[in-house]
Amino acid sequence: MHELGLMQACLTLACDQARLHGARRIEGITLRVGDLSGAVPEALELAFEVVSPGTVAEGARFLVERVAVICRCAACASDFYPSDVVFECPSCGRLSAEVRQGRELELTNLEVS
Amino acid sequence: MCRDCGCSPAVHDERASLPGEEHRVHDQPDPDRAARTIDLHLSLLAKNDHRATHNREHFRRAGVLALNLLSSPGSGKTRLLERTLVDLAGRLRMGVVVGDLQTDNDARRLRGRGAEVVPITTGNVCHLEAGMVHRACHALDLDALDVLFIENVGNLVCPAAFDLGEAARVVLLSTAEGEDKPQKYPEAFKSAQLVLITKMDMAEAAGFDLAAALDNVRTVAPQATMLEISARSGAGLTDWYAWLLERAGMRTLNKSAEVALH
Numbered sequence: 001m002h003e004l005g006l007m008q009a010c011l012t013l014a015c016d017q018a019r020l021h022g023a024r025r026i027e028g029i030t031l032r033v034g035d036l037s038g039a040v041p042e043a044l045e046l047a048f049e050v051v052s053p054g055t056v057a058e059g060a061r062f063l064v065e066r067v068a069v070i071c072r073c074a075a076c077a078s079d080f081y082p083s084d085v086v087f088e089c090p091s092c093g094r095l096s097a098e099v100r101q102g103r104e105l106e107l108t109n110l111e112v113s
Numbered sequence: 114m115c116r117d118c119g120c121s122p123a124v125h126d127e128r129a130s131l132p133g134e135e136h137r138v139h140d141q142p143d144p145d146r147a148a149r150t151i152d153l154h155l156s157l158l159a160k161n162d163h164r165a166t167h168n169r170e171h172f173r174r175a176g177v178l179a180l181n182l183l184s185s186p187g188s189g190k191t192r193l194l195e196r197t198l199v200d201l202a203g204r205l206r207m208g209v210v211v212g213d214l215q216t217d218n219d220a221r222r223l224r225g226r227g228a229e230v231v232p233i234t235t236g237n238v239c240h241l242e243a244g245m246v247h248r249a250c251h252a253l254d255l256d257a258l259d260v261l262f263i264e265n266v267g268n269l270v271c272p273a274a275f276d277l278g279e280a281a282r283v284v285l286l287s288t289a290e291g292e293d294k295p296q297k298y299p300e301a302f303k304s305a306q307l308v309l310i311t312k313m314d315m316a317e318a319a320g321f322d323l324a325a326a327l328d329n330v331r332t333v334a335p336q337a338t339m340l341e342i343s344a345r346s347g348a349g350l351t352d353w354y355a356w357l358l359e360r361a362g363m364r365t366l367n368k369s370a371e372v373a374l375h
Contacts, residue, residue, distance in 0.1 A: 038274045105158055113148045
């Protein structure tokens with residue numbers, strides 16, 4: 001994936017929101033990144049360090065919360081954490097294609113002053 | 114703003130549609146103000162998702178079956194379209210949008226087969242995005258099409274994350290590649306409605322383990338229909354055409370029903 005482009009989009013969003021809320025500086029940025037989103041948290045952090053200088057987010061704390069994949073087994077009517085890329089229900093062994101969480105790529109909140 | 118298709122500015126003003134608007138405050142910034150947290154929950158792909166929704170609506174209103182073709186470079190997307198455009202010329206009205214970083218070679222190969230072909234040269238962008246497809250569609254008369262093939266940039270990584278507004282995703286895996294592609298690129302395969310095993314005419318020469326490949330697709334992407342084809346020999350194409358005709362037929366029926374209602 002291209003975390004640089006994603007972080008540029010993220011920074012634009014963050015700076016716009018900070019301005020809308022009358023904030024002067026962004027002190028912290030929190031993202032939620034799903035394990036199935038295709039984005040790599042470490043690469044996002046590196047990209048943030050590249051794009052944030054000179055903006056109101058320069059020097060801000062950068063936090064990525066990883067979101068684990070949770071699947072739903074239609075047969076068991078229950079959720080489970082898949083152990084790998086094969087989404088096999090641990091109870092009945094059926095394969096699931098229903099992902100309840102794990103695709104997120106979200107700017108969750110900003111800490112501003 | 115999209116003047117060509119008459120979209121209103123409000124539809125395209127992503128800022129106006131951001132959920133964070135309701136948190137707006139009107140006081141002036143206070144230098145002594147303590148840090149405070151603003152909850153946002155904004156998708157980083159919101160802009161693309163918004164445009165993809167827009168595309169999807171356009172396709173629906175025009176009664177067009179839009180398909181997003183993904184694969185590694187060289188898996189046979191263009192070759193399959195070359196064959197399909199000719200074989201179904203009398204039965205389906207088809208259009209193609211084809212993306213590549215450089216050259217319009219694929220578009221050139223596809224022209225002269227009875228379909229409008231619009232190239233997208235991305236420069237160095239490794240995937241197609243909804244906005245690019247939207248602009249390319251300005252060069253097409255969607256109302257005159259039954260099927261729009263969107264041939265994505267050859268890449269099994271990035272295209273998976275970008276909704277183009279398609280009705281279905283078709284992922285190609287050739288017998289010249291490894292049987293474990295599904296495990297290596299789960300996001301792409303898990304997003305597919307149809308997986309085509311291509312170049313079946315060279316399976317033996319390539320030492321391709323078809324059973325293993327099908328099992329890998331089935332376990333990583335249980336939601337996908339699987340077909341084995343060869344654009345060169347014609348093997349399996351009947352099933353591919355049947356899949357297309359069935360889905361294109363459903364679109365036309367829905368559109369006719371909608372027109373009849375009004």
